[in-house]
Amino acid sequence: MSRTDIIADAFTMVRNAIMAGKDSVDIPATNILKEIFEILKRESYIDNYKPLELGKRQILRVYLRYVAGNSAIRNIQRISTCSVRRYVNHKKLPQVLRGRGLAIISTSKGIITDAQARELGVGGEVIAYVW
Numbered sequence: 001m002s003r004t005d006i007i008a009d010a011f012t013m014v015r016n017a018i019m020a021g022k023d024s025v026d027i028p029a030t031n032i033l034k035e036i037f038e039i040l041k042r043e044s045y046i047d048n049y050k051p052l053e054l055g056k057r058q059i060l061r062v063y064l065r066y067v068a069g070n071s072a073i074r075n076i077q078r079i080s081t082c083s084v085r086r087y088v089n090h091k092k093l094p095q096v097l098r099g100r101g102l103a104i105i106s107t108s109k110g111i112i113t114d115a116q117a118r119e120l121g122v123g124g125e126v127i128a129y130v131w
Contacts, residue, residue: 006030008078010081018064018071026031029058036104036127037112043102043113045130050115079103079126088121101131 003009010027017025027033029051037049037060047063065072080086088094093114094103103114107124117124 005078005082007032007036008081010036011076011078011128014062014064014073014076018073022064024061024063026052026059026061029060032111033060039075039102039104039111039113040130043130045102074131075129077129079128086126088122088126090117090121091123093117093123094126094129096129097131101129104128104130 001100010033013025013027014019040046045065047065049060049062052059052061096103104112104127105117105124106127107113107117107122109120
């Protein structure tokens with residue numbers, strides 16, 4: 001697996017675990033992924049995540065959430081990639097599925113949701129869409 005884009009790799013691991021019907025998935029830990037999974041936990045897309053140490057490596061064990069046998073995450077999509085960055089100002093913040101989804105934005109105030117960015121009046125880099 002390429003380690004060029006750790007966020008895209010983590011999202012792929014989550015998608016694959018959901019398709020396989022797994023309860024949890026282990027992802028190499030980084031600070032940005034901790035913040036992203038904290039948002040997903042707060043918005044009830046995942047049950048929990050736990051930082052663990054396996055030898056010298058740190059991983060995040062992400063516990064996936066299922067509602068009536070279906071995953072709470074229908075899709076998770078990386079928007080701004082390493083080669084093509086996508087920035088928006090506060091007036092053009094995206095609404096995913098007319099507000100039923102979630103956009104994760106990296107701003108000067110930290111990594112926040114699109115709703116929080118609208119409330120604070122800040123724009124930034126669109127990291128991902130989740131629905």
